[in-house]
Amino acid sequence: MLKEKLLLVDGFNLLSRGYFATAYNKSEEDLTKTSDGIYTNALRVFFQKLFNLIDQHDISHLAIAWDVKREETSRRVKYDFYKASRNALPEPLIQQYETLTRVLEAIGITQLVVPPYEADDVIGTLSTKWSNDTDNHCLIYSNDKDLLQLLDKQTTQIIAQKRQETLYTIDHFQTEYGIDSSQWIDVKALLGDASDNIPGCPGVGAKSALPLIQQYLNVEQLFEQLDGLDPKFNRYKKKLTEGKESVFISKELATIERDISLFDTFDLNELKLEVEHHMVEEAMKGLELRIKYKGKQMG
Numbered sequence: 001m002l003k004e005k006l007l008l009v010d011g012f013n014l015l016s017r018g019y020f021a022t023a024y025n026k027s028e029e030d031l032t033k034t035s036d037g038i039y040t041n042a043l044r045v046f047f048q049k050l051f052n053l054i055d056q057h058d059i060s061h062l063a064i065a066w067d068v069k070r071e072e073t074s075r076r077v078k079y080d081f082y083k084a085s086r087n088a089l090p091e092p093l094i095q096q097y098e099t100l101t102r103v104l105e106a107i108g109i110t111q112l113v114v115p116p117y118e119a120d121d122v123i124g125t126l127s128t129k130w131s132n133d134t135d136n137h138c139l140i141y142s143n144d145k146d147l148l149q150l151l152d153k154q155t156t157q158i159i160a161q162k163r164q165e166t167l168y169t170i171d172h173f174q175t176e177y178g179i180d181s182s183q184w185i186d187v188k189a190l191l192g193d194a195s196d197n198i199p200g201c202p203g204v205g206a207k208s209a210l211p212l213i214q215q216y217l218n219v220e221q222l223f224e225q226l227d228g229l230d231p232k233f234n235r236y237k238k239k240l241t242e243g244k245e246s247v248f249i250s251k252e253l254a255t256i257e258r259d260i261s262l263f264d265t266f267d268l269n270e271l272k273l274e275v276e277h278h279m280v281e282e283a284m285k286g287l288e289l290r291i292k293y294k295g296k297q298m299g
Contacts, residue, residue: 003137006061006130006271007053008123010142011111015100017143017160018045019093028092034288039092043100044289050109051280051293053158054273057139061271063110063126065119066101074116075253082253085197103287107279110271114262120146121257127155128258130268139167146188148173149256151181178214186218189251198250201243208236219247 019042151170190209192200216222284299
């Protein structure tokens with residue numbers, strides 16, 4: 001019997017990457033549509049990638065995690081600057097999100113939206129529960145490096161880079177960064193994240209954030225030992241002193257929730273993948289897409 005394997009997909013990460021890759025230098029009128037005028041450029045990428053992942057990695061359990069609206073997340077409610085600089089989404093992308101969620105439901109693929117949490121928190125909770133409750137492997141599909149904090153012996157992140165994908169394990173992480181995955185939050189607390197409007201510590205960049213955490217293990221111990229800071233970090237002492245509050249807010253924002261109470265009694269078998277060929281065939285025909293699923297051409 002094959003070992004069970006869970007795939008957790010950051011839904012909007014995949015959908016938006018597919019959209020912008022295929023919409024580059026094109027007007028909305030040039031994007032692919034069905035004969036009824038439904039945009040499909042991002043849907044084609046999403047479905048083909050999803051079905052490829054299922055086949056390639058012998059996936060037995062699957063969930064697509066979606067964010068709640070940006071303004072409704074617990075982080076945004078507490079800190080109004082969080083993700084405030086992000087632009088409005090293109091209408092064809094919004095339309096394809098709405099089409100996609102309907103089609104995924106129709107073919108029986110589990111989707112999870114848990115207010116007021118973000119997709120990362122859903123992925124964090126489910127991957128942790130899977131590691132705690134089973135001896136099996138979990139794959140996270142996303143290019144978001146915030147998720148590296150979730151890596152463990154059973155949890156691997158699939159990261160797309162250029163034209164190839166890397167199965168990025170906890171061993172890869174520890175070799176590359178010289179810290180444990182849980183300490184990634186502390187590196188992010190110092191670095192911040194411009195795309196999410198997480199401030200970090202002004203003046204502390206990539207060259208210093210990682211070495212500081214390698215030496216002091218976390219930001220709490222770093223600030224406890226600030227008066228006796230290693231002389232090689234002296235140039236950052238004033239910046240750290242002035243940025244202390246910002247660092248701790250940034251750590252709070254960068255920390256992925258791993259224990260959403262809604263999932264305390266959740267049966268992981270509800271994520272079992274039971275998608276029938278004829279359902280996929282019908283859905284792909286409706287979208288006028290030709291996509292391979294389990295070795296067969298659909299649509």
